[in-house]
Amino acid sequence: MAEVAELRARNTQLGRALASRPVIxxxxxxxxALAPCSSERAWxxxxxxxxxxxxxxxxVAAxxxxxxxxxxxxxxxxxxxxRALRRLHTADRR
Structure with a gap:
């Protein structure tokens, strides 16, 4: 029974992740576009x-x-x- 509950919780979590992915x-x-920077740095x-x-x-994304x-x-x-954008620009100047 605990395993079923765990699988349901994981399924719910994955559903939320898929739903929020486009806005992220x-x-x-x-x-x-603001920075500009790579996709990884933006993440x-x-x-x-x-x-x-x-x-x-x-x-935050929404x-x-x-x-x-x-x-x-x-x-x-x-x-x-x-602050994060300033840190990014400062790191890029080094």
Missing amino acids: DQARGMVM DLLVDVSQRCNLKLRY ALVATTKGEVLPDQVQRELG
């Missing part, structure tokens, strides 16, 4: 912002994509995204 990829593309940047804000990556529809980026995400 859109946000990654936005970061690549790392989004993960960094997510961890520093203590928010799931899909929430907030960034929502700015294309006129929504305002939450203050904490905006701050951390700005």
